Amino acid sequence: MNKRKNYAVVQEATTTINSATAPKQSLAFLDAVALIVGIVIGAGIFQTPAFVAANAGSGINLLILWLLGGAISLVGALCYAELATTYPDVGGTYYYLKLAFGRSVAFLFAWARMTVIQSGSIVLLAFVFGDYFSALWQLGTYSPSIYAAIAIVLLTGLNILGLYPGKWTQNWLTVAKIVGLLLVVVIGVCSNAPLNPATLPTPSTSTNWGLAMVFVLLSFGGWNEAAYISADIKDGKRNIVRSLVWSIGIITVIYLLINFAYLRGLGLTTMAKSEAVAATLMDQTVGKTGSLFLSVLVAICTLGAINATILTGARSNYALGKDFSLFSFMGGWQQQKETPTQALLIQGVIALSLVFLGTITRNGFETMVEYTAPVFWFFFLLSAISLFILRRRDPHIPRPFRVPLYPWTPLLFCIICGYLLYSSLAYTSIGAIVGILVVGAGIPLWVWNGYRGKKYNLRS
Numbered sequence: 037m038n039k040r041k042n043y044a045v046v047q048e049a050t051t052t053i054n055s056a057t058a059p060k061q062s063l064a065f066l067d068a069v070a071l072i073v074g075i076v077i078g079a080g081i082f083q084t085p086a087f088v089a090a091n092a093g094s095g096i097n098l099l100i101l102w103l104l105g106g107a108i109s110l111v112g113a114l115c116y117a118e119l120a121t122t123y124p125d126v127g128g129t130y131y132y133l134k135l136a137f138g139r140s141v142a143f144l145f146a147w148a149r150m151t152v153i154q155s156g157s158i159v160l161l162a163f164v165f166g167d168y169f170s171a172l173w174q175l176g177t178y179s180p181s182i183y184a185a186i187a188i189v190l191l192t193g194l195n196i197l198g199l200y201p202g203k204w205t206q207n208w209l210t211v212a213k214i215v216g217l218l219l220v221v222v223i224g225v226c227s228n229a230p231l232n233p234a235t236l237p238t239p240s241t242s243t244n245w246g247l248a249m250v251f252v253l254l255s256f257g258g259w260n261e262a263a264y265i266s267a268d269i270k271d272g273k274r275n276i277v278r279s280l281v282w283s284i285g286i287i288t289v290i291y292l293l294i295n296f297a298y299l300r301g302l303g304l305t306t307m308a309k310s311e312a313v314a315a316t317l318m319d320q321t322v323g324k325t326g327s328l329f330l331s332v333l334v335a336i337c338t339l340g341a342i343n344a345t346i347l348t349g350a351r352s353n354y355a356l357g358k359d360f361s362l363f364s365f366m367g368g369w370q371q372q373k374e375t376p377t378q379a380l381l382i383q384g385v386i387a388l389s390l391v392f393l394g395t396i397t398r399n400g401f402e403t404m405v406e407y408t409a410p411v412f413w414f415f416f417l418l419s420a421i422s423l424f425i426l427r428r429r430d431p432h433i434p435r436p437f438r439v440p441l442y443p444w445t446p447l448l449f450c451i452i453c454g455y456l457l458y459s460s461l462a463y464t465s466i467g468a469i470v471g472i473l474v475v476g477a478g479i480p481l482w483v484w485n486g487y488r489g490k491k492y493n494l495r496s
Contacts (some may be wrong), residue, residue: 059390079457106288154349224297
């Protein structure tokens with residue numbers, strides 16, 4: 037009885053402390069849309085269309101695949117919208133997993149997100165930024181790595197200054213990104229290529245929709261980060277759903293337009309053979325000036341995605357520090373700046389160490405893709421399953437938004453996540469093994485955290 041009473045007192049005190057340090061609702065609907073669009077439209081749309089074209093079979097199939105990618109993302113977003121509106125918390129997915137599966141799974145997810153998922157995504161984007169910015173101004177042999185590190189340091193510092201500098205930077209980067217992409221669309225559509233790519237299948241391309249969808253959904257990845265700002269959005273019960281639906285709609289339209297421009301300007305065969313389809317389009321239509329423009333555009337796109345990923349990633353690190361004594365140094369929230377400073381610093385240090393790893397392997401982008409993909413899809417699958425568990429466990433809790441066609445919608449999302457988990461393991465190599473081993477290293481840390489807690493209680 038005494039133990040239960042003491043536990044209740046501790047819980048009440050913790051709740052009081054957390055309410056005093058909780059984030060304010062400072063993000064408006066447009067801020068949330070800019071953040072989600074900024075995360076999703078990163079570097080993928082400049083690289084993956086060639087892989088999709090190689091497996092689409094025809095121009096019509098290509099456009100259908102991108103439309104299907106938007107539909108699948110919307111299915112996942114509806115599942116996340118129910119979780120985020122029912123359980124708004126700065127920890128996002130971490131909080132849902134804690135409620136559904138307990139502290140051990142939540143701990144492993146937060147550890148994986150801190151060391152693999154989010155930090156790896158930041159570095160992946162930073163390497164793309166470094167590659168394209170090096171085309172504008174070369175800094176020697178390790179130029180991409182140097183630029184990657186500079187981007188991480190500057191944008192981490194910007195977010196440490198506070199939420200408002202970070203969100204306004206994000207808004208303007210997103211606007212610049214959309215304008216730039218629309219210019220590419222105009223250039224492609226207005227080109228004089230004598231091709232009609234949307235008619236018959238091209239013999240030089242195969243039809244493998246499963247593999248094509250892996251690359252399509254890679255380009256759509258990131259909309260789930262809305263869960264981490266559910267406690268920051270004004271009128272969250274309404275704006276979370278709106279921001280997810282509008283963001284995915286905007287992204288799908290842009291992706292359809294940009295791929296139509298690629299088809300119009302290059303044709304399916306040239307798209308499939310191109311190593312940098314956007315650069316090929318600009319070279320054939322505008323020349324060297326177009327290539328320089330593209331380098332600036334990709335740099336803007338990646339900076340926007342890096343900034344948004346840094347902003348949301350630090351919030352799950354903060355949740356980890358708030359709940360587990362072993363990482364209590366990350367549990368501080370700067371109320372005046374509305375940002376978790378210590379969590380941002382730790383995230384930045386881990387990201388910089390991964391830049392060093394990518395530099396050693398001399399294949400930074402591919403290494404980070406392999407490093408993050410299997411771990412990401414595994415926990416994404418658990419997030420989808422958590423919706424079923426929490427529906428059953430909390431049948432009477434108010435749900436401002438309920439996913440339509442339950443249980444078929446979340447079941448479809450689970451199947452998609454399971455397929456992509458399999459694909460990410462089947463098509464990756466050493467990087468995936470390293471990522472899984474890093475996540476596994478969190479298990480002894482969880483045991484040690486429990487031992488520390490018991491030791492503290494005995495002393496008390």
